[in-house]
Each structure stands twice: as C-alpha cells, then as structure tokens.
Amino acid sequence: MAKTFSEARAALAQGHSVVAGTQAALAAAEAQQDLNAFLELFPHSALEQAARVDARLKAGDAGPLAGLVLSIKDNICYKDHKVSAASRMLQDFTSLYSATVVERLLAADAVILGRTNCDEFAMGSSNENSAYGPVKNPLNTSVVPGGSSGGAAASVAAGIVHAALGSDTGGSIRQPASFTGTVGFKPTYGRVSRYGLIAFASSFDQIGPFAHTVADAAALYQVMAGADPRDSTTSRKALEPLDLAHPGKLRIGYFHEGLERAGMDPEVVAHLHAQLDRLRAEGHTVEAVEVPLLDHQVPTYYILATAEASSNLARFDGIHFGHRSAKAQGVEETYRLSRSEGFGPEVKRRILLGTFVLSAGYYDAYYAQAQRVRRILRNKTLEAFERFDLLLGPTCPTTAFAHGAVTDPVAMYLQDIFTVQANLVGTPSISLPTGTHSNGLPFGLQLMAAPFADARLLAAAHNLF
Numbered sequence: 001m002a003k004t005f006s007e008a009r010a011a012l013a014q015g016h017s018v019v020a021g022t023q024a025a026l027a028a029a030e031a032q033q034d035l036n037a038f039l040e041l042f043p044h045s046a047l048e049q050a051a052r053v054d055a056r057l058k059a060g061d062a063g064p065l066a067g068l069v070l071s072i073k074d075n076i077c078y079k080d081h082k083v084s085a086a087s088r089m090l091q092d093f094t095s096l097y098s099a100t101v102v103e104r105l106l107a108a109d110a111v112i113l114g115r116t117n118c119d120e121f122a123m124g125s126s127n128e129n130s131a132y133g134p135v136k137n138p139l140n141t142s143v144v145p146g147g148s149s150g151g152a153a154a155s156v157a158a159g160i161v162h163a164a165l166g167s168d169t170g171g172s173i174r175q176p177a178s179f180t181g182t183v184g185f186k187p188t189y190g191r192v193s194r195y196g197l198i199a200f201a202s203s204f205d206q207i208g209p210f211a212h213t214v215a216d217a218a219a220l221y222q223v224m225a226g227a228d229p230r231d232s233t234t235s236r237k238a239l240e241p242l243d244l245a246h247p248g249k250l251r252i253g254y255f256h257e258g259l260e261r262a263g264m265d266p267e268v269v270a271h272l273h274a275q276l277d278r279l280r281a282e283g284h285t286v287e288a289v290e291v292p293l294l295d296h297q298v299p300t301y302y303i304l305a306t307a308e309a310s311s312n313l314a315r316f317d318g319i320h321f322g323h324r325s326a327k328a329q330g331v332e333e334t335y336r337l338s339r340s341e342g343f344g345p346e347v348k349r350r351i352l353l354g355t356f357v358l359s360a361g362y363y364d365a366y367y368a369q370a371q372r373v374r375r376i377l378r379n380k381t382l383e384a385f386e387r388f389d390l391l392l393g394p395t396c397p398t399t400a401f402a403h404g405a406v407t408d409p410v411a412m413y414l415q416d417i418f419t420v421q422a423n424l425v426g427t428p429s430i431s432l433p434t435g436t437h438s439n440g441l442p443f444g445l446q447l448m449a450a451p452f453a454d455a456r457l458l459a460a461a462h463n464l465f
C-alpha cells in the first residue's frame with residue numbers, strides 16, 4: 001500500500017483504484033488491531049465514498065484529495081457515525097451532523113476509514129486515559145504513542161492511512177507526532193473551523209493533520225482552512241496562497257533556556273544544536289531567544305484549559321447529553337450518578353480543577369490572573385516574531401515513554417512544556433520527525449511562526465528539514 005498521499009496519487013495514475021486502496025487500508029487496520037488505534041472502522045461508508053471517487057476520476061472531475069485515505073480522531077463528528085470522545089459518557093452516541101472539516105474533506109474526495117482512539121475528551125499526553133484502553137506505539141509497542149491524539153498518530157505511523165485528523169489543545173497533535181515519527185501540524189487558531197469538534201477548551205482547540213510528509217499535511221490543511229459561518233471564531237482574513245517553494249534565508253530564533261532544564265534528554269538537545277549549526281551553515285540567521293514566562297506556561301494552560309473544560313463538559317449530565325445512570329432517582333441524583341459513572345478519573349480531575357479556579361473567591365486569584373499571564377505571553381511572543389520568521393525548539397523533552405511509566409499527573413502535564421505556548425498564543429506550529437535516539441525511537445523538532453503565517457511555516461518545514 002502506498003504510504004504517502006503523493007505515492008497514492010502516482011498509483012492512481014498507473015491505474016490503481018481508490019476502492020482497492022481503501023480495501024488495502026481496511027485490511028492493514030484489521031491486521032494491526034492490537035495497536036488499539038481505531039475504535040471503529042467505517043468499511044461501508046469508506047468503500048461507498050471510494051467507489052464515488054473512482055467514478056469521478058474516470059469522468060475526469062475528481063477533487064484534490066482523490067486517492068487519500070484518512071482517519072479521524074474520535075472527537076470529530078461525522079454524520080450517522082458514532083463519536084465517543086473515547087469516553088463511556090458518549091458510548092454509542094451517533095453524530096447528527098458532520099464537522100465542517102469532514103464535509104470539506106469528503107467534498108475534496110478524501111476517504112474516511114474510521115475513528116481513532118484518543119485520551120478521553122482529548123485530555124492527556126499518552127493515550128492511556130481512553131475508556132477503551134491504551135494505544136500502542138507502532139514503532140515499539142512497549143511505549144506510548146503520545147496523546148491525546150495517540151490513535152491518529154499510530155494510524156499514520158503504522159502505514160494504515162496516509163493521513164489523520166487530530167485535535168491540538170495543548171500539544172495533542174505535535175507531541176504524538178514527535179513520539180511516532182510523523183509530521184503533526186496545528187494551524188493558527190481560527191484558521192480551521194471547530195464546528196463539529198467536541199469541545200475541550202474552546203479558546204485553545206484546533207483541528208489539524210498528521211501525515212508522513214509536510215506536503216501531504218499541507219494538502220489537507222488547504223482543503224480544511226478558511227472561514228466558516230458556523231464557527232464565529234474562524235478568521236475572515238483571506239487565506240494566504242500555499243506555496244511550498246523555498247522561502248529563502250530566514251531569521252530563526254531558538255529557545256535556549258528550556259534546553260537547560262532538568263528532565264531534558266541530552267540527545268534531543270544535541271540534535272537541536274546540530275540542526276541549528278546546519279541552518280547557520282546554510283546561511284540562515286540563527287539566534288538564541290528567551291522563552292517568555294517558561295515556568296508559567298504550563299500552569300497558565302492548566303488553569304484556563306480546565307476552566308473552559310468544566311464549562312464545556314457541563315452539558316454531559318445524563319439529560320441533555322450522555323450516559324444516564326440506571327440507578328438514579330430524581331434530577332440531582334441523575335446528574336451526580338451519570339457524571340460519576342460516565343467520566344473517567346482524569347476528566348473528573350480536570351472538571352474539579354476548572355470548577356475550583358472559576359469559583360467565587362478564587363476566580364481573581366487563578367482564572368483572572370491566568371488570563372493576564374496569557375495576554376503578556378501573547379504580546380511577548382508577537383514581539384519575538386517581529387525579529388524572527390520562525391521559532392525552533394524540541395517538540396518534547398524526551399522520546400516516548402513506557403506504558404505506565406508516568407503516573408503523577410503533574411509530571412504528565414510537564415510533557416506539554418514546549419507545546420502549550422502555541423495554543424496560549426494561537427500561533428501555527430508543526431512537529432517534524434528529524435531525530436532518532438540511540439534508544440531507537442524517533443523524536444521531533446517544533447517550528448512556530450506568527451499567527452496566520454501558516455503557509456510560510458509549511459514552506460519552511462518542507463524545505464529546511
């Protein structure tokens with residue numbers, strides 16, 4: 001089976017069919033069921049769509065993604081298909097409508113193979129929080145694939161699909177991309193519609209692609225991006241033309257402070273320095289830059305994201321949405337038991353934290369203060385983009401860890417140390433698989449650009465690495 005979309009397109013030109021490609025992908029998914037990457041395959045709708053695409057290819061009017069086989073994370077709605085956010089709360093819930101991204105991708109002739117496992121309600125960094133069991137990393141099944149979009153990353157890394165949709169609230173596309181040796185792209189906040197994405201933290205969430213190459217990720221982005229009247233947070237700014245030509249000599253900043261922290265893998269640091277030397281030798285300007293408020297980023301993210309989650313998840317009460325306890329009598333008990341039975345421990349922890357930081361008496365000390373820190377961080381990051389085209393750093397401090405190795409929630413939250421800035425500020429950011437550790441596992445470098453410089457970021461990622 002063709003690994004990348006470009007290869008799949010070449011195969012089509014040689015007379016291969018989309019139906020055959022889809023059948024091969026279904027077989028590959030079946031053969032690798034032990035990864036637990038997919039919660040469900042959609043053979044019926046996938047093969048129907050594939051046959052339609054084959055007909056359009058024959059008629060010469062196929063869309064730009066004809067030949068692409070894709071998976072979607074289990075928090076993205078697809079009409080008449082189940083979506084559960086990997087939670088017991090939404091077990092057997094069927095979507096009444098499709099997310100805007102799903103509509104756009106199908107209209108461009110992509111085939112959706114199935115829905116992928118993830119951390120419950122996208123909360124986590126290892127894909128061990130799913131109500132349907134953990135996902136294994138296809139490169140080494142004893143380690144995690146990262147999270148929360150772990151199934152998405154695994155579905156690409158295992159060669160089952162050409163690309164996958166994930167969501168990134170604090171790093172959930174880029175960290176699993178780093179752990180699985182794939183490309184993971186989080187677009188600028190407001191570039192891709194969130195309509196039909198089950199909300200975790202609405203001012204942070206963005207949908208984005210996983211792929212084997214930047215060009216494939218860019219092809220998906222181009223179809224998905226743009227204003228959507230159904231999501232008022234999408235930007236009406238005109239879409240910048242996507243041009244993957246070499247962007248010329250760039251000004252690149254790198255975060256040196258973060259590299260000296262305890263817990264940084266020395267091989268990841270050495271790799272970054274080697275890449276910086278190469279970029280300098282190629283004529284780019286490379287300078288160290290201070291990370292704004294590094295030690296405040298993760299706490300700020302966890303105050304604001306949990307506050308938003310506690311509000312967004314209030315709708316899952318057994319009456320409006322979600323699992324209803326069979327034991328409950330009366331309204332209050334229905335809320336209490338349904339939520340106690342439906343949510344897993346990490347989701348409960350986040351709801352409690354978020355409710356606490358929003359409660360009267362603590363609001364000013366936590367929530368309002370964190371909003372101020374977010375504003376300062378945004379201003380300082382935008383200032384840095386007056387001097388630099390790109391900011392470069394590691395995606396994660398380490399390579400993928402063993403299942404069960406990280407049990408302390410705070411230690412798990414520190415996985416996000418390099419990724420949350422992009423979500424707090426709204427910048428586009430991409431993780432590229434540039435390194436291989438002596439332990440045999442891959443790791444990524446992360447590039448960030450100014451808000452709405454997505455096209456420039458993709459061009460730099462495509463040509464410089």
Ligand code: GLN
Nearest residue numbers: 122124168169170171172
């Ligand atoms: N690891 C982060 C969290 O647990 C990020 C999650 C995400 O991006 N969805 O909140």
